[in-house]
Amino acid sequence: MKLNKTFGVLLSGVLSIGILAACSSDSGSSSSSSSTTPTNTEPAEGTKVIKIATQSPLSGGSAIIGEAIKLGAQLKLEEEQAKFEELGYTLQLEPYDDQGDPKKGVSNANLIGADEQIYGVIGHYNSGVAIPSSEVYEKYSIAMVSPANTAVEITERGLKTVNRIVGRDDFQGPAGANYAINELGAKKIFVIQDKTAYGTGLADAFIAAAEEAGAEIVGYEGITIGEKDFNGVVNQILNKKPDLVFFGGLYSEGGIIIKQARDKGIDVPFMGGDGMDSSGLVDIAGEAVKNTYITSVAGDSTATESGKKFVEDYKAKFNKDPEGFSVYGYDSMGVFLTGLESAIKANNGELPSKDKVAEAVRAVKDYKGALTDVSFDEKGDNVNAKIFLYKFEEASYPPVQVGEVGQ
């Protein structure tokens, strides 16, 4: 008796849960038939939907940057919507949150791959997530344009679909090292990294270049992300008396290290990579941020006319200042859409296959973005990628550009 009641309850329970879940599932991956999804991008009669996904950490420690990438991409997509509407296509953005977690990234990648209408991905932020996820994109021939991944490994695996518009670690690291040694005259350098894939990669590239340029690495130390007390490492810096401290890691730890070091009277310059390129650095470190240099793959958006326009549009649309990576999200989307457009045209206006789109994206040459020009080489690296050097002269964001290194 009891068993059978359970059976009945279960059946009805499962059904009702199913109906509840229906709303969520349909919309997430829905086809054009879904009339339950109230979007203003509802396809007009006779147009075909092309979706572009973003994958970046929308939650967790890097959420600010992940959000910035997403918003940048969103802005570009909305600008281009009208143009594609004329070609007979409706563009839709599909933001995914990879949480900075490789498992989540791969699982999302499979969802993306399963969606026939998704032709491209703008992402990721963490290289550790991008590497396994891109293996999945490759299987489904979905073109990926990375706005932020600098790890060497990303494009070294010979995948047809993987492209990036930013410089590599083995380009960024040396750029920083050369500046530190030649411009700042650093001879003894203390290197700290946050023991993540990003921090290790950057710090190792920096060390290799710095040693080659003749500097001495007087200390090399790892920290634990999420902590707030880095006095132990700061004390080591005190002991070693370097002329420069390099930190491979993100702004959340970098800011605290800078602050605690300045409190201890360490007034030598600090240097970091693009992970420190965030307004959060200034919030955390406050006045202590002065005399900090960062190398970033992200340039000053206001340097060009199109860049200025981007900043204004971004502020108007989202009611906040763009972060360093916002413009890269914007340009990545631009590159992808350029590739998409040429693939459609090559196919006489018909919907091309995903293979063809990926090929067309790889073939993009001399794209003029809001910040960077993009031409991909055979690996998918941007030959026009530049590394920019900034200095925090005041406790304000963005910092002042002090240099620019091309390939």
Next chain:
Amino acid sequence: MLQEVLQSLPQVLVDGLTLGAVYAVVALGYTMVYGILQLINFAHGEVFMSGAFIGTAFFILIMGMGWAAEIPQFILLIIVLVLTASITGLVGVGLERVAYRPLRNAPRLIPLITAIGISFILQDVVRFIAELFNGNYIVTGPSLFSEQITLKASSISSIFFDARIKTSFLIVLGVAIVLMVALDYFVNKTKWGTAMRAVALDRETASLMSINVNKVISITFFIGSALGGATGVLFAVQYGTIDPYIGFILGLKAFIAAVLGGIGNIRGAMLGGMLLGLMEMFASANLSLLTGGVFGAEYKDVFAFAILILVLIFKPEGLLGKPTAEKV
């Protein structure tokens, strides 16, 4: 090598004491609850974290009011400490009511699981409140007590370097010591303190002696959580930047400190906290130096957990605790 270790010693001691003071006061909360309920209140680290956020919110709020800028910083700190401690104290009492009291006779695994659940909930609630108001859950409070004092260690012996101290360090240490002494007095010299010790020894007999056990447990939670919250404020003052995830690992470390000192023993918790803070700071400053770069500062957590395991195996009653045998 030894010379380098010695040079930085004064500074390491100062930093270690700061961290140790934080561990010590948080450890008190664990030790009090464990003493009375034999329960590891996993959520205690989160109460500490909430305290840090509530305190920072108060600082921002009060300093945002024009006239408040006139208040001396020290008075401001005391106001915020009292306010925050009261709130987190009540949070602690509520926590016990909702999550632990109904489970007092359940198998021991169950309250431990609720405690983990509660700490997740607190983390996420604080996160989204912070994100709603701040746009980012990493929050940096106003900078207070940032004057620098130089401790002339080099005048004692030329081996040492001078140590730099932020005024906040003295404040943290001072307040922590006042809190600990006050608690020690409360537990050992007052009526409620006696009742608390009675309940800790034997709950049933205590209730026969007309002690209101539930009330005593509530008070214990209130005091423990108030201390935790107050430490959160001190932490925010000392380190400036906080996020919703600071409580978990710090809570664990404080628990290790409590075990090290002898769980259930208030003075033990203080000693354990200070010791752990010092050892950890020493390890992170010197580990890579002493091992020639093979093990770096990132192993300092391994170090802390190793201490816990060694203590539990070889001296489970801790440094100041008394051994007990299980009744068969």
Next chain:
Amino acid sequence: MKAKLASYFSNKWLQVILFSLFIIVTSAALYFSQKSVVSFLLLLSSLLILHYMSLKNVTKWITALGLLFILIPFASSGGPAFQSYMEVATMVGIYISMALGLNIVVGMAGLLDLGFVAFFAVGAYSYSIFATKQASNFMPFGNFPLGGESFWGFLIIGGIMAAIAGVLIGVPVLRVKGDYLAIVTLGFGEIIRIIFNNADRPINITNGAMGIASVTPPEIFGITLSFPNQFYFVTLFILMFTIFAVLRLEHSKLGRSWKAVRENEIAAQAMGIPLVKTKLLAFALGASFSGIMGVVFAAKQAFIDPTSFTLMESFTILVMVVLGGMGSVPGVILGAAVITILNLQVLTELTNWLNQLSLSGALSIPDALSPAKMQKFIFGALLVVFALYRPKGLIPAKNKIFDVKKLKDHRPDHLNNDTEKDSVPIDKVQV
């Protein structure tokens, strides 16, 4: 009315007919409307319904195997979403197996282990290191990476490595009692992760935080396995073995010893059960299930790094066990499935949906409240609610029901070494 309805449901044939109908409808829905996650979930839930049906165990098992091996892969193969369903199903399988392992430790032996993911990591690393060039950094001989066929051997090696890790951790940890055990295991879990994260110096064993990329995919009869649907079957086979083993253990001498230790250590010891050995066996066996799945996970991801093995993972597995019902095999399977699907599919889809809504301006939800970020909150709430109101989980553990008839038949000739069986009739004591 109610009674009548209930009696309808108690009819076995009616149940079978309803059930078949349900399966046919859901699989057809899944096959033809490719994107219907709902029908996929409903089809999976048919296994749960099957669990509650009044059929013979053998029949249930055969039906379940048929569903899992044939119908589910077939029904979801109707469209391009196939691989993503298979990916989710594979992850579900991996987590179920891990949860079953933890269930031995927490549910049966009553030892709260908060560092369980460490064993998963041990399994994953033992394959990844040897299936990439990584091993040549410290192995003086051998040709690395090993070929894809070695995967099958590594399933066993991974299991054994994890079991060894379980014993190594267990020996010091088990001297610690009760609540302390939770903290110490948590500490060990973190220690193992920190070591994996730092073992790139002085000898590069794990490649540290950079992780190990391009892990050789498994190979069988010359076929390289790289798609989720292929891993689905690999996982399913291992899972079936795991479930089979766990069910065997549950009602055996060993399972009873674990439960006895959980219920009362002192009494268990007085009954001749060696505490340390019994607990270590629980640790080792639970760990080995996790280690085997670690190998599968590494091969499936083709890339592993320490961020996949954080404390949060250990807690996730614990939530699965608590939600399903500590000590209950069907419960834990359900718990693991629910949480994995919630994490990987439902929360993601829900977030996408809300994003669509806010992009279109239909409603505005602050980003702080997006469901994908609420994972911890949801886990916390589940833990608290279940601990308070349903401490035995969704499907509570049941004791084996003994059949009196079987026990009465063929009595043994003598009881104990009773020599006076003839003179003293052993019957009920009359008072």
Next chain:
Amino acid sequence: MTILEVNSLTKQFGGLTANKDITMTVEEGKITAVIGPNGAGKTTFFNMITGVYQPTSGDIKLDGKSIVGLKPDEVAKKGISRTFQNIRLFGEMSVIENVLVGMHTHLKTNLLGILLNLPFTKKEEASAEKEAYRLLEYFELDHLLNEKANNLSYGAQRKLEIARALATKPKLLLLDEPAAGMNPKETRELTEVIKRMGQEFNVTVILIEHDMKLVMEISEHIVVLDHGEKIAEGNPEEIRTNPKVIEAYLGSAAVH
């Protein structure tokens, strides 16, 4: 024949001496009672014999071999089983499973046998189950076999604990206040069971009990402890009239 020999056994907890210099022997097949006022150290004495506590000094010999230093489970395997003053059943397990756990020392199967469900394991398990059922029948618990031990009445729990202890097929069975909390009828029944059990299961019984009627009725030998020391020993009649015992129980005023 002597089955258990205790030689000047002493146990100290810190400064407190719980047992002091206890020497006694237990004859095989006889029922021996250990009595004494509360706090006399009776349970401590049991705990030392079963290996829960290690004695501070002294020796315990079972069948002439010392068992000091063995862990409780090793002691159990040597043939000493026990019940507990505060009942310690496996509460969430069924009644028959409780008894089956008692039989574990005699089950020879191993991990491989269990995982592969070898015929040997199957057979062993089936016969153990039948044996367990017979024990339950003996204690009139057979109708409760699938109940959870926690759901049993107090008296039934006491009986189940004895049944579980007997399942280990001990030479020596230690009963710690078996009649505590039972009503007179249950006590009477229990008295009968203990009396017959010794013979039928070929087991020597030592019991701690406060119910003097029960003690006097069934024991053949009585040892009296007070303040951790043995103050008297003898058959029921001798103990009943021993002034030292009366003093211990009723205070010195009663004698003088």
